[in-house]
Amino acid sequence: MKAHLSRRYLFSASHRLHSDAMTDAENQATYGKCNNPFGHGHNYIIEVTLSGPVDEQTGMVCNLTDLDSFMEREVLARYDHENLNVLKEFAQEIPTTENLCIQIYEIVHRGFTHAHLEKVRLEETMMNSFEYAGGEAIH
Amino acid sequence: MVYLTRKAEFSASHFYHNPAFTPEENRRVFGKCNNPNGHGHNYTLEVTVKGEVNPRSGFVVDLKQLKDVMHHEVLDAMDHRFLNKEVPEFLHRIPTTENIAIAIWQRLTPKLAAAKLHRVRVYETPDLFVDFYGEP
Numbered sequence: 001m002k003a004h005l006s007r008r009y010l011f012s013a014s015h016r017l018h019s020d021a022m023t024d025a026e027n028q029a030t031y032g033k034c035n036n037p038f039g040h041g042h043n044y045i046i047e048v049t050l051s052g053p054v055d056e057q058t059g060m061v062c063n064l065t066d067l068d069s070f071m072e073r074e075v076l077a078r079y080d081h082e083n084l085n086v087l088k089e090f091a092q093e094i095p096t097t098e099n100l101c102i103q104i105y106e107i108v109h110r111g112f113t114h115a116h117l118e119k120v121r122l123e124e125t126m127m128n129s130f131e132y133a134g135g136e137a138i139h
Numbered sequence: 140m141v142y143l144t145r146k147a148e149f150s151a152s153h154f155y156h157n158p159a160f161t162p163e164e165n166r167r168v169f170g171k172c173n174n175p176n177g178h179g180h181n182y183t184l185e186v187t188v189k190g191e192v193n194p195r196s197g198f199v200v201d202l203k204q205l206k207d208v209m210h211h212e213v214l215d216a217m218d219h220r221f222l223n224k225e226v227p228e229f230l231h232r233i234p235t236t237e238n239i240a241i242a243i244w245q246r247l248t249p250k251l252a253a254a255k256l257h258r259v260r261v262y263e264t265p266d267l268f269v270d271f272y273g274e275p
Contacts, residue, residue, distance in 0.1 A: 001241055001271070002272075002275065003241065003270065003271045003274075004271070004272075005236075005237065005267075005268075005269050006269070006270070008265070008266040049270075054237045054238065054241065057157055057159065057160075058168055058235070059155070059233035059235035059238045060235055060237060061237055063168065065170060
C-alpha cells in the first residue's frame, strides 16, 4: 500500500533580497526591510514529503537513515550557517524562500532515488511557508 | 465538500525486527530501532474526514461520535501498549509509522458512517510523520 512520509529538518542562514536589475528605490519598494544592505537571518524548516509502496520486508516507504544522510550531505551542508547571497547557487537568482524551496526540491528530486518526491515545504518563519511540487498542483 | 480533522495523542513502545533477516541485517536496516526491549514515542494522530454539511445539523460529522470511534478503535488498543506484543496487527507486521497509519485507517474506515475517511496522519515525533489516504 502507498503511504506518504514527511520529515522535517532545521537550518539557519542569512540572506538579503536585492535585484541588480532594479534601482535602489525599486529594491526598497519591492523588498522593504529584506533589502537592508547587511542582510538578516532565519531559522528555516524544510519539510520533505516522499511517497511509495510500504516495503513488506521493512514496513517502510524508505529508510530514514538514507534520507537523513542524503539531506545532511546534499542540502544542510550546503545551506546551514551560510550567507545565501554569496553561494554559487544564488549567483544568478535572488535568495527568496520561493527560489530556495525550488532549489531544494530539485536537489532531492535529482539525487534521492529511494522514494518518489511529492513536495518540499519550506518554512521561513513560523508565519510563512512555501511549497513546491515540481510545478504540479498540491492537494 | 468540507474536511474536518480531529487530533488525539497516544504513547506506546515498539521495536523493528524482521524474523526473515539475520541479526546483522536487522541491525543494519533498523539501527537502534532494533533494540528488542523496545523504546517509546508520544504519537499524535490526526484523522481527517470529508463530507457534505448536513443542512439540519450544520455538521460534516458529529465530533463526539468521531472522538468515540477514535477512542474505541485506536486509543483503547494502542495507548500505553507495547505495539509488537499487544496489538494484533503488529504480532507479525513491523510497527513502523507507515504500518501504524495503515492499521489505524483499516480500524476506522468501517466504523465511520456519515463522513468518509480522507486521511490518517501519524506523527511519531514532531519531525516525522506519515500520511495514508487508503491508496492501494
